[in-house]
């Protein structure tokens with residue numbers, strides 16, 4: 333497989349503003365995967381069945397459970413129903429098979445990976461960030477960053493709690509150099525292009541609306557389209573084949589997590605780690 337940078341995008345929660353998001357993405361020729369629940373127990377509205385079908389004609393549509401309940405808060409049988417019914421009902425709405433799943437809130441346990449696989453999904457996406465490499469387990473697809481004004485502290489906390497530190501270290505180092513969240517995203521995009529990796533952006537349409545970030549997202553996607561060719565803009569389901577094609581020699585480095593001194597990070601010795609990673 334040729335070494336070229338790739339760009340993938342996820343839009344979560346199926347808010348009706350996803351239609352505006354779809355228009356924006358289409359204007360830049362950007363592919364995306366929309367993860368749709370059938371209802372949102374948090375009270376947010378979701379797309380109508382007709383709008384879901386409309387989205388599915390142009391984009392990949394994945395499942396986000398039946399009612400966007402965090403799986404780790406549910407008894408096993410209820411989690412199973414959320415996963416299975418979410419798939420079946422979404423397929424009934426859009427009239428085609430749904431291959432991808434996204435864990436609500438990024439919360440899951442090992443049993444949920446097994447349930448998602450048993451339900452017939454081919455892959456599942458998490459909210460792990462700061463990943464630009466292409467090798468991952470199919471039921472734990474990571475991301476690079478959320479289009480959201482997270483502070484550096486949030487990035488750092490996420491880095492510590494979500495492990496896989498060796499694979500995420502370069503992206504963390506870049507993230508720590510920028511005070512401004514948007515400059516940080518551009519720096520991460522540059523890093524993923526320089527390393528010919530994957531930049532996987534994710535967002536919620538309602539966040540973009542509430543924070544009035546449509547113009548900023550438009551500008552960011554224009555940069556993506558300028559630097560990443562049409563063939564390298566892929567749906568999330570395409571990343572499975574990309575990951576499978578990556579040689580495990582040198583690619584499977586999770587056992588080397590001890591190589592990173594997490595205590596040094598906690599102690600604020602970030603400068604030394606940054607220079608190490610450059």
Ligand SMILES: [Zn+2]
Nearest residue numbers: 344345436437
């Ligand atoms: Zn969600």
